Amino acid sequence: xxxxxxxxxxxxxxxxxxxxxxxxxxxxxxxxxxxxxxxxxxxxxxxxxxxxxxxxxxxxxxxxxxxxxxxxxxxxxxxxxxxxxxxxxxxxxxxxxxxxxxxxxxxxxxxxxxxxxxxxxxxxxxxxxxxxxxxxxxxxxxxxxxxxxxxxxxxxxxxxxxxxxxxxxxxxxxxxxxxxxxxxxxxxxxxxxxxxxxxxxxxxxxxxxxxxxxxxxxxxxxxxxxxxxxxxxxxxxxxxxxxxxxxxxxxxxxxxxxxxxxxxxxxxxxxxxxxxxxxxxxxxxxxxxxxxxxxxxxxxxxxxxxxxxxxxxxxxxxxxxxxxxxxxxxxxxxxxxxxxxxxxxxxxxxxxxxxxxxxxxxxxxxxxxxxxxxxxxxxxxxxxxxxxxxxxxxxxxxxxxxxxxxxxxxxxxxxxxxxxxxxxxxxxxxxxxxxxxxxxxxxxxxxxxxxxxxxxxxxxxxxxxxxxxxxxxxxxxxxxxxxxxxxxxxxxxxxxxxxxxxxxxxxxxxxxxxxxxxxxxxxxxxxxxxxxxxxxxxxxxxxxxxxxxxxxxxxxxxxxxxxxxxxxxxxxxxxxxxxxxxxxxxxxxxxxxxxxxxxxxxxxxxxxxxxxxxxxxxxxxxxxxxxxxxxxxxxxxxxxxxxxxxxxxxxxxxxxxxxxxxxxxxxxxxxxxxxxxxxxxxxxxxxxxxxxxxxxxxxxxxxxxxxxxxxxxxxxxxxxxxxxxxxxxxxx
Numbered sequence: 001x002x003x004x005x006x007x008x009x010x011x012x013x014x015x016x017x018x019x020x021x022x023x024x025x026x027x028x029x030x031x032x033x034x035x036x037x038x039x040x041x042x043x044x045x046x047x048x049x050x051x052x053x054x055x056x057x058x059x060x061x062x063x064x065x066x067x068x069x070x071x072x073x074x075x076x077x078x079x080x081x082x083x084x085x086x087x088x089x090x091x092x093x094x095x096x097x098x099x100x101x102x103x104x105x106x107x108x109x110x111x112x113x114x115x116x117x118x119x120x121x122x123x124x125x126x127x128x129x130x131x132x133x134x135x136x137x138x139x140x141x142x143x144x145x146x147x148x149x150x151x152x153x154x155x156x157x158x159x160x161x162x163x164x165x166x167x168x169x170x171x172x173x174x175x176x177x178x179x180x181x182x183x184x185x186x187x188x189x190x191x192x193x194x195x196x197x198x199x200x201x202x203x204x205x206x207x208x209x210x211x212x213x214x215x216x217x218x219x220x221x222x223x224x225x226x227x228x229x230x231x232x233x234x235x236x237x238x239x240x241x242x243x244x245x246x247x248x249x250x251x252x253x254x255x256x257x258x259x260x261x262x263x264x265x266x267x268x269x270x271x272x273x274x275x276x277x278x279x280x281x282x283x284x285x286x287x288x289x290x291x292x293x294x295x296x297x298x299x300x301x302x303x304x305x306x307x308x309x310x311x312x313x314x315x316x317x318x319x320x321x322x323x324x325x326x327x328x329x330x331x332x333x334x335x336x337x338x339x340x341x342x343x344x345x346x347x348x349x350x351x352x353x354x355x356x357x358x359x360x361x362x363x364x365x366x367x368x369x370x371x372x373x374x375x376x377x378x379x380x381x382x383x384x385x386x387x388x389x390x391x392x393x394x395x396x397x398x399x400x401x402x403x404x405x406x407x408x409x410x411x412x413x414x415x416x417x418x419x420x421x422x423x424x425x426x427x428x429x430x431x432x433x434x435x436x437x438x439x440x441x442x443x444x445x446x447x448x449x450x451x452x453x454x455x456x457x458x459x460x461x462x463x464x465x466x467x468x469x470x471x472x473x474x475x476x477x478x479x480x481x482x483x484x485x486x487x488x489x490x491x492x493x494x495x496x497x498x499x500x501x502x503x504x505x506x507x508x509x510x511x512x513x514x515x516x517x518x519x520x521x522x523x524x525x526x527x528x529x530x531x532x533x534x535x536x537x538x539x540x541x542x543x544x545x546x547x548x549x550x551x552x553x554x555x556x557x558x559x560x561x562x563x564x565x566x567x568x569x570x571x572x573x574x575x576x577x578x579x580x581x582x583x584x585x586x587x588x589x590x591x592x593x594x595x596x597x598x599x600x601x602x603x604x605x606x607x608x609x610x611x612x613x614x615x616x617x618x619x620x621x622x623x624x625x626x627x628x629x630x631x632x633x634x635x636x637x638x639x640x641x642x643x644x645x646x647x648x649x650x651x652x653x654x655x656x657x658x659x660x661x662x663x664x665x666x667x668x669x670x671x672x673x674x675x676x677x678x679x680x681x682x683x684x685x686x687x688x689x690x691x692x693x694x695x696x697x698x699x700x701x702x703x704x705x706x707x708x709x710x711x712x713x714x715x716x717x718x719x720x721x722x723x724x725x726x727x728x729x730x731x732x
Contacts, residue, residue: 049088049121054081055096056106062094065128070094082112087217088121093132106134111211112218122217122240125210129222130247130288136209136228139325143203143475147322147482150469155481200236204477208234208256212241214263221245224289229325231256237263247289248275252328259335259376261360266337270345270354275330277350281307281451291346297450303388303412303673304348306451310389310441314455315415315510316503317471318351318391321485324474329355329396339379341731346386347394353387356380358399365527369400369424370534377425380404381730389451390414391441392509393516397423399530404428405728408712408719411435412673415509416516418539426535426558427697429728431690432712432720434675435514436545438575442506445579455506472504511548511584513616515539518554519596524625531557531622531633538698539564540690541720543683543712545670547581549605552616553593555623559635562690562700565665565675565683565711566642568612573643573664575671583611592617598627605652608645608662620651639688639700641665641710659687665711675713684715691723698723 055062058076061069074094075081085091095104115123127134140146145156209228212218212235219242225232230252235241237260248254254275259265274289276282282305286294295305309318309326318326329352331342336356347353361374371378377400387394387409394411396419397404404427411417411433418430444454457468467484474485485504502508515537520529540562544550547569550561567573569581593599605615621629637657640646645662666681668674677684689703712720722728 049086049090051090051092052081052085053092053094055094056104056108057096062096063098064094065131067095067098067100069098077106077108077110079111082110082125083115085115085123087116087123090124090126093125093127093223095128095131103130104132106132107136109136109206109209109211111213112215113213114215116216116218116240118216120217122219122242124219124221125223126219126221127223127246129245130224132222133224133226134209134228134232135226136232136251137207138227139229142207142229143477145203145475145480145482147473147475148469155479202478202480204230207231210234212236212238214238216240218242219244223247224249225254226250230328235265235268236260237265239265240267242269242271243273244269244271245289246273247287248273248330249279249287250277251275252277252325253332254330256328256332257336258333259337259360264337265333265335267339268331268333268336269341270331270343271341272344273330274346274348275350276304276348277326277328278307278309279349281305281310281349293348295450299450303386304346306389306413306439306441307349308452309351309391310349310413310439311449311451312442312453312455314442314457314471314504314506315391315508316505319503320474321504322471322473326351326391329353331355333357333377335360335376337375338377339731340377340381342380342382342385343730344384347388347390348386349389350387351391352396353385353390353394354382355393355396356398356401358401361400366424366530366533367527369530371402374400374425377401378403380406382406383408383730385409386412387414387417388412389439392416393419395419397428399423400425401428402426402534403727405730406430407432407722409433410673413437413439413441415441415512417512417514419516420532420537421516421518421554422530423532424530424534426532426537428532428537429698429722430515430537430539431541431722433542434544434673434712435542436670436673436675437547437569438580438671440510440547440580442510446577457504457506468504507584511616513549513551513553514544514546515551515559516554517551517557517622519593519598519619519623520625521595522597524597526625529625531630533558533633535697536560538562538690540698540700541710541712543665543667543670543675545569545575545667545675547612549613549616549618552613552618553602554596554617555619555621556635556637557622557630558633559637560698560700561635561637562639563686563688563708563710564640565667566640566644567665567667567670568607568610568642568644570610570612570644574669581612583613589617597625598623601651603650605647605650606644607642607647610644612644614642614644614647620653636700639686639710641683661710667711675711676717677709677711677713677715681715683710686710692725692727696727 053071053074054077055074060073062071062074064070208231210233215238217240221244223246225248227250232251233255235257243255257265283294292302294300317323331354333356342354356377358376402425442455473482536558538560542564545567588604593602602617604613607614622633639659641661643664646657646660663682665683666677668676686708688700689706689708693699
């Protein structure tokens with residue numbers, strides 16, 4: 001019979017365990033101080049916090065990071081052990097092998113339910129960094145359904161063919177436990193956004209390494225997660241959740257959270273986390289949270305390494321095809337009320353960075369949205385992050401957002417940086433960010449492009465639309481079957497498959513843009529498309545090195561665009577490569593935006609000089625679902641610096657960039673992400689000082705006597721500081 005250690009109790013004096021005094025090597029003083037603070041705070045709440053030492057199998061002993069014994073006897077890491085933890089307790093994961101290079105694998109899926117209470121101290125789950133690794137299930141194990149190798153699609157275990165793919169419900173909701181297929185089994189709502197599921201239905205019931213249900217107060221820190229498909233941490237109806245100082249390798253989501261009407265989700269923090277979603281381009285032996293990272297091609301860099309998702313897989317295939325499991329984010333939230341803090345993270349070789357959706361408001365008319373009717377995605381703080389090789393959106397806010405601050409982030413090789421497509425609400429503040437590129441996805445623009453073989457397809461004319469059975473399928477996690485998505489099949493009801501085959505091509509989504517906005521789609525019901533009408537989207541004092549437009553495939557909608565410094569990749573600019581900086585498509589695509597209610601007046605807006613357009617597939621004013629202009633949502637662009645100058649005409653107002661300046665902003669080495677200014681830089685001065693107005697908004701005021709400048713970095717080399725106001729003071 002195994003001996004059971006006697007641990008400190010939260011309900012009385014601790015009896016001495018047979019373990020020696022815990023020791024944690026070099027990390028000892030800080031760790032023990034943190035435990036002491038937790039214990040003291042817990043005592044103030046009339047309960048003495050305890051530390052529960054665990055190893056994968058329990059019984060012990062357990063070792064600290066330096067190999068010294070931390071506990072002679074340990075508990076098993078299990079749901080039962082977690083249930084014994086009370087507010088203020090620390091569940092300390094230990095190594096089960098004292099060897100310096102040993103890694104302890106925690107393979108047990110753990111669920112924690114109905115824990116904590118408002119204002120109580122959180123439970124802490126703490127690891128030993130790289131020494132303690134939570135290992136989950138591969139995507140194939142989650143599916144448990146091998147993909148067919150022929151044209152016949154079938155349900156797993158059955159032989160009948162599925163000839164027409166039914167419409168796909170919102171699988172992100174399925175992953176988070178509230179999936180409901182369309183009542184008619186048919187078409188998805190126009191403009192609906194899809195994502196990989198992480199819910200608790202069927203094959204998704206255990207698709208997380210750490211599962212939280214109605215938990216109030218939990219900190220997860222100092223851990224490594226590997227292959228936790230589809231989520232490392234899933235939190236349903238939970239609040240005050242912190243994920244920090246961890247490395248996540250793989251996973252659709254690092255933290256996937258969803259609020260419920262009876263149990264809201266708020267106060268989420270993800271900080272100091274490194275997420276490598278697609279590790280195919282990395283040398284696994286050197287993959288650490290701190291970096292730098294060694295790539296398989298021998299390069300060493302802090303910016304991560306491109307892999308198959310960046311180089312080989314068409315965008316549409318990872319969005320809604322065979323590789324749809326990549327379509328997630330380090331933080332994915334649905335109906336999260338905030339505040340949300342997302343800071344000092346590194347998102348590398350991933351599909352999205354942070355993606356927050358207000359699912360509970362999607363059925364409300366756009367005019368009916370308000371902070372009262374839609375209390376989600378409020379008070380967002382997204383700052384000091386690195387996003388590198390992001391195939392879709394570093395920041396994506398869907399349906400509704402208010403008081404969102406996006407600042408001091410670095411964006412390297414990403415597609416559409418800030419996505420506000422079909423998002424109502426406002427204000428949103430985007431400032432002090434730096435973005436640049438030295439690569440492009442999919443195409444073999446150079447023989448030395450790293451990350452794997454360039455994107456290619458195996459067209460099969462017999463099935464139409466270039467269907468490739470290795471790419472153009474998705475897995476229906478609800479009905480447990482593979483379905484074709486790359487064909488325009490017509491089912492018995494006469495409905496056309498929702499997938500546009502063009503999205504599956506290698507050339508799809510290779511250009512990108514800084515700000516992603518859109519327009520209502522054809523067939524959209526009146527009053528359903530959302531714009532940030534409550535307050536503007538403020539975009540100011542950012543520095544960008546671009547091979548793509550500022551925005552396009554849509555319209556500017558209630559933007560305030562001031563003091564941004566933009567260098568376009570043109571001949572003579574350091575970092576210019578003719579293949580990399582080539583305008584794509586070379587001539588304007590007359591069918592761009594064909595999905596919108598009106599696309600006849602979308603155009604390419606060239607600057608005063610150069611070939612890279614300032615706007616592309618663009619119209620100035622947004623429109624409603626009937627195709628009528630919305631002048632009340634007109635935007636303001638002024639006081640920016642652009643190396644290509646600014647467009648004129650084509651519906652732009654006479655005030656467009658009235659004080660804008662054409663010329664090289666004066667970045668030191670933007671192709672390497674260095675946006676400090678050289679002496680005499682054009683961006684070192686500005687006549688605009690962004691500050692608050694009496695109504696709570698922002699204005700571009702006369703900067704006479706002030707040291708205003710354009711871009712994210714001032715002439716003194718310091719990052720742009722936000723307006724001096726409590727509104728812009730980030731949380732501790």
